[in-house]
Amino acid sequence: MLPRPTARLRFREMTHADLGEMSSMLGDPAVMMYYPAPKTRDEAAAWIEWNQANYARYGFGLWIVETHDGGFVGDCGLTWQQVNGRSELEVGYHVRKDLQGRGYATEAALACLELARDVLKVGRLVAIIHPDNVASRRVAERLGMRQLEDDLGRALVLTVMGVEFG
Numbered sequence: 001m002l003p004r005p006t007a008r009l010r011f012r013e014m015t016h017a018d019l020g021e022m023s024s025m026l027g028d029p030a031v032m033m034y035y036p037a038p039k040t041r042d043e044a045a046a047w048i049e050w051n052q053a054n055y056a057r058y059g060f061g062l063w064i065v066e067t068h069d070g071g072f073v074g075d076c077g078l079t080w081q082q083v084n085g086r087s088e089l090e091v092g093y094h095v096r097k098d099l100q101g102r103g104y105a106t107e108a109a110l111a112c113l114e115l116a117r118d119v120l121k122v123g124r125l126v127a128i129i130h131p132d133n134v135a136s137r138r139v140a141e142r143l144g145m146r147q148l149e150d151d152l153g154r155a156l157v158l159t160v161m162g163v164e165f166g
Contacts, residue, residue, distance in 0.1 A: 001060055001115070002063060003077075003108075003115045006107045006110075006111050008068065008104070009067060009068070009104065009111070010065075010067075010068055011063040011077075011108070013051075013064070014048045014051045014061075014075070015048070015052075016045070016048060018064055018072075019041070019045055022044045022047060022075070023040075023041045025074060025075075025096050025097075026043070026044045026094070027041070028096075031094055031095075031097050033133075034129075036155075054080075060079075060115070060120075061077050061079060062076060063077045065108045074095040074096055074099070074104070076091070076093040076094075078090065078092075078115070078120075081128060083128065083153070088124065088162075090127060090128055091109050091112045091116070092127070092128075093105045093109050093136075093139065105136075105139045109140075110143060117165045125145075125165075126148065127160075128159070129159045131158065131159050143163060148161065
């Protein structure tokens with residue numbers, strides 16, 4: 001199960017062959033500014049393995065996002081997350097620093113939202129965002145999300161944006 005290709009992007013499952021690009025992106029302090037720390041190569045490998053486990057268990061996870069000619073853009077997809085003690089389906093996204101600000105995160109996240117709404121038939125989709133991450137909040141707002149609550153179950157209180165499907 002993959003989101004539909006968009007005008008500029010396509011999706012595919014992560015493999016261990018993606019470790020170099022994923023390690024570079026997840027290890028970039030600018031990309032990971034709102035995480036506790038950039039990820040090491042081993043942590044990037046674990047990220048890929050976590051997503052492969054999600055594909056096997058749920059049929060979805062974070063996917064590699066690339067241009068139609070195969071250029072690596074980042075990752076985007078759907079994962080189950082705990083929010084204040086309950087499971088919520090989250091759309092998450094990371095874009096290489098040199099490609100940020102071009103609308104790729106919004107384009108990819110919208111395709112994932114459509115998959116969640118139209119195929120998975122979930123009632124709500126959330127994005128869990130660091131309160132200072134204005135760019136990520138703008139992506140969520142472009143998806144029609146609004147602030148729902150704060151996630152108090154973490155070391156740092158995070159903002160939970162969301163959209164409900166009728």
